[in-house]
Amino acid sequence: MNQAFFALLKSMGDSLRDLLPIILVIAFFQLFVLQQPIPDFIDILLGTFFVVLGLTFFIYGLNMSLFPIGDSMAHAFARKGSVGWLLLFAFALGFGTTVAEPALIAVSKEAATVAATAGFIEQSTDARHSYATSLRYTVAVSVGLAIVIGVLRILRGWSIHYMIMGGYLLVVAMTAVAPEEIIGIAYDSGGVTTSTITVPLVTALGVGLASSIEGRSPLVDGFGLIAFASLTPIIFVMGFGMLV
Amino acid sequence: MELLSEITHSLYLTVYDVLPIVLIIFFFQLLVIRRRIANLQRVLVGFVYVVIGLSLFLLGLEKALFPLGRIMAEQLTSPAFILSSEQALRSLHWQDYYWVYLFAFAIGFSTTVAEPALIAVAIKANQVSAGTISVQGLRTAVALGVALGISLGSYRIITGLPLHYFIISGYLIVVLQTFFAPRMIVPLAYDSGGVTTSTVTVPLVTALGLGLAESVPGRNALIDGFGLIAFASLFPMITVMAYAQLAAFRARH
Numbered sequence: 001m002n003q004a005f006f007a008l009l010k011s012m013g014d015s016l017r018d019l020l021p022i023i024l025v026i027a028f029f030q031l032f033v034l035q036q037p038i039p040d041f042i043d044i045l046l047g048t049f050f051v052v053l054g055l056t057f058f059i060y061g062l063n064m065s066l067f068p069i070g071d072s073m074a075h076a077f078a079r080k081g082s083v084g085w086l087l088l089f090a091f092a093l094g095f096g097t098t099v100a101e102p103a104l105i106a107v108s109k110e111a112a113t114v115a116a117t118a119g120f121i122e123q124s125t126d127a128r129h130s131y132a133t134s135l136r137y138t139v140a141v142s143v144g145l146a147i148v149i150g151v152l153r154i155l156r157g158w159s160i161h162y163m164i165m166g167g168y169l170l171v172v173a174m175t176a177v178a179p180e181e182i183i184g185i186a187y188d189s190g191g192v193t194t195s196t197i198t199v200p201l202v203t204a205l206g207v208g209l210a211s212s213i214e215g216r217s218p219l220v221d222g223f224g225l226i227a228f229a230s231l232t233p234i235i236f237v238m239g240f241g242m243l244v
Numbered sequence: 245m246e247l248l249s250e251i252t253h254s255l256y257l258t259v260y261d262v263l264p265i266v267l268i269i270f271f272f273q274l275l276v277i278r279r280r281i282a283n284l285q286r287v288l289v290g291f292v293y294v295v296i297g298l299s300l301f302l303l304g305l306e307k308a309l310f311p312l313g314r315i316m317a318e319q320l321t322s323p324a325f326i327l328s329s330e331q332a333l334r335s336l337h338w339q340d341y342y343w344v345y346l347f348a349f350a351i352g353f354s355t356t357v358a359e360p361a362l363i364a365v366a367i368k369a370n371q372v373s374a375g376t377i378s379v380q381g382l383r384t385a386v387a388l389g390v391a392l393g394i395s396l397g398s399y400r401i402i403t404g405l406p407l408h409y410f411i412i413s414g415y416l417i418v419v420l421q422t423f424f425a426p427r428m429i430v431p432l433a434y435d436s437g438g439v440t441t442s443t444v445t446v447p448l449v450t451a452l453g454l455g456l457a458e459s460v461p462g463r464n465a466l467i468d469g470f471g472l473i474a475f476a477s478l479f480p481m482i483t484v485m486a487y488a489q490l491a492a493f494r495a496r497h
Contacts, residue, residue, distance in 0.1 A: 018363070021354030022444075026312055029350075033343055034319055038312070047308025050300045057297025058360050059367075064290025067368070069269060069281065076277040085276045089268070096264040102257075103446055114467075160431050161422050168415045175408045184407055184470030191473040192446060194438045196298060197262055199361035203368050203435075211372075218372045219428045226365075227434030230477060 008056070015055040023048065062200055070204025078212040083155065090151040093202065094229060095144035103192040104139055108132040111185045111237075118181045120244060135240055142236035143193050146228035147202065153224065154209045157216060160224045167231045174238040182241030189237045190230040199226060254303040258295050266291070301360065302443065313351065314451040320347050321455040341402050345395045348452060352394035352476065355444040356387035362439050369432055377432070385487035386436045389480030394449060397475035401456045404463060407471045414478040421485040429488035436484050437477040449476060 030038055038044065077086040098104060112121070112128040112135070121127045153163065175183060194202075202225045210222035273281060281287055319325055320343055356362060366379040400410055422430055449472050457469035 018358045021357050022309060022351075025347075025350040025354045026309065026316065029316055029320070029343075029347055030312065033347075034316065034325070044308040044312065047304040047306075050304030051308065052304075054297045054299065054301030054304055055358070055360060057293045058301060059297070059363060061290040061293025061295075061297055062364055062367075065287045065294055066290070066364075068283070068290075069287055072282060073269070073272065073277065076279060080277065082276075085272070089272050089276070092268045092272075093265070096268050100261065100264055102261070103442075110470075160434065164434055165419055165422070168419065172408075172412050172415065175412070181467060184467060184474075187407065187411060187474030188470050188472075191438065191440075191477040194361065194442060195261065196361045196364075196442050197265060197294065199439050199442070200364035200368070201265065203365055207368060207372055217428070219369070220431060222372065223369070223431035223435045225435070226438040227431065230438030 008060075011060060012052060012056045015052045015059070018055065019048065019051060058196075066197065066200040067204045070201045071208040074205050074208025075212045078209060086155075087148050087151060090147040090205075091144040093144075093198075093205070094147035095140045097195060097198040098143040098193050099136065099140035101193065101195050103195070104136055104189070105132075107185065107189055107192050108135040108139070111135055111182070114181050114185065115241075115244070118179070120179070120181075120241075131244065134244075135237065138236050138240045139189055139193060139233045142232040143229050146232040147225055149232075150206065150225040150228040151209065153228075154206060154216065154221050155213065157221060160227070164227060164231065167228075167235065171231070171234050171238070174235065174242070178238040178241050182238060186234050186237035186241065189233040193233050194226055194229055202226060202229070250303060250307075251299070254299040254306075255295070258299040258302065261298075262291075262295055298360075305444065305447075310447055313448045316347070317448065317452040317455045320344050321452070321459045323459055323461075341398070344398055344402070344452075344456065348394040348398040349391045351448055351452070352445070353387045353391035355448055356390040356440050356480075357383055359440060359442060359444050361442045362386055362436070365432075365435060365439050373428070377429075381487065382432075382436070382484065385483045386440055386480040389436075389483035390440050390445065390476045392483070393475035393477075393479030394452070394472055396479075397472040398452065398456060400471070400475075401453060401463060401468050402460055404460075404468065407474070411471075411474055411478060414475075414482065418478070418481050418485075421482065421489070424489065425485040426488050426492050429485060433481045433484035433488070437481045440476055440480050445476060446473060449473060 027038070030036055073089070077089065109128075109132050112132040115121050115131055116123050116128050121131050149163075152158075153160065178186070203223070206225040207218045207222035210216040211218040216222070273279075321341075325343075362383060363379075366377075366382045369377045369382060370379045396410065400407065425433070450469075453472040454469040457463045
């Protein structure tokens with residue numbers, strides 16, 4: 001019991017150290033640059049305490065749940081040898097975790113506003129809503145496909161270099177022809193799709209797959225799934241902007 | 245008990261977020277893999293910890309850091325603040341925004357260090373590489389990348405230069421580095437571009453971008469306000485590969 005308590009205390013110390021930079025930056029700019037007192041001091045203290053506690057629990061639970069489950073599922077799929085189910089799982093994971101992502105919902109709403117202002121769609125709530133929804137599904141499908149491609153790459157041992165570079169080339173080529181208003185949103189959409197819970201799970205899946213297949217290195221082949229998941233949305237959103 | 249209802253609300257949002265993942269896992273586990281999950285109890289307890297942890301984390305951010313960070317982003321970018329430190333009424337140049345660049349750098353670095361998804365990837369990379377890749381080293385390299393990216397992104401919004409020039413040049417650097425960097429770091433470097441921008445960084449960075457685009461004369465918030473996230477996910481790839489190149493270079497000499 002005592003030992004567990006000290007372990008918890010130690011990881012809380014770690015979390016506090018992780019957050020210290022933000023606290024220092026905000027305090028410095030608030031007090032010395034903007035020269036204003038910090039409002040609601042008690043609230044901020046309480047919030048910081050929550051953040052530290054939350055981060056501690058999250059990291060602690062990560063090692064108990066998301067990491068082992070991703071790992072064990074990867075091993076189970078590898079042993080079972082059914083590529084079809086594995087790819088379906090990969091797609092479901094990418095699509096399912098992205099479609100409800102709050103950051104993505106926010107970005108697609110913004111995109112609909114941009115599109116309406118630029119005159120691509122009608123200036124009505126309905127048109128904006130349907131634009132935002134189809135954009136959201138486009139991104140979710142693209143993330144699902146990204147995880148499928150990434151998993152296939154681990155299975156086959158393809159080199160990630162040329163795949164990512166090919167993706168970049170496509171992005172560059174599409175930038176030249178896509179409407180200007182959509183470009184910023186498209187580039188940003190790559191960053192917003194990967195949530196805090198998806199990342200550990202997908203990483204554990206990739207590393208687990210690579211370590212259970214002979215001849216694959218967990219480091220060289222296991223990572224890279226997130227990279228695909230942040231590249232395909234850029235391509236799909238630009239494609240969406242060009243078609244709609 | 246306002247606090248209690250806030251905690252419940254945050255918990256509800258996180259559960260909503262986690263639910264699809266849990267459903268997918270259980271569906272495949274029960275119908276396809278058809279094997280009992282090892283240490284099921286421990287895994288379930290771990291899930292509860294993850295959900296509680298993430299809810300408290302988000303609630304705390306929303307209570308403490310985000311409001312302040314957003315207000316600061318607005319104040320630092322407002323012409324009144326920038327002019328008060330300069331002689332008034334002359335047209336603003338990009339150099340006059342030096343506090344903005346410093347803030348962008350500092351906030352980019354510090355929020356990335358606290359990003360839970362990045363901590364998770366760094367822990368995994370450390371395990372897999374048998375300790376060669378240090379957790380702190382990787383996080384620092386990524387945070388430096390985000391810091392540089394956001395500062396440069398702010399510069400772009402202020403000057404109004406086209407976004408794609410920067411992003412395409414960034415891609416070129418990434419491609420060149422890919423040929424020279426140690427092979428084992430490349431996939432991890434590509435990944436670190438995507439993980440940097442989640443719960444902590446995105447809200448603050450978006451506020452900074454929109455604040456800048458609204459206050460700098462001649463900018464359109466809709467067109468110029470976006471793109472900071474893209475910078476934040478591009479530059480970590482460069483710094484992580486540079487970090488490995490530096491380590492390899494030092495090992496040789």
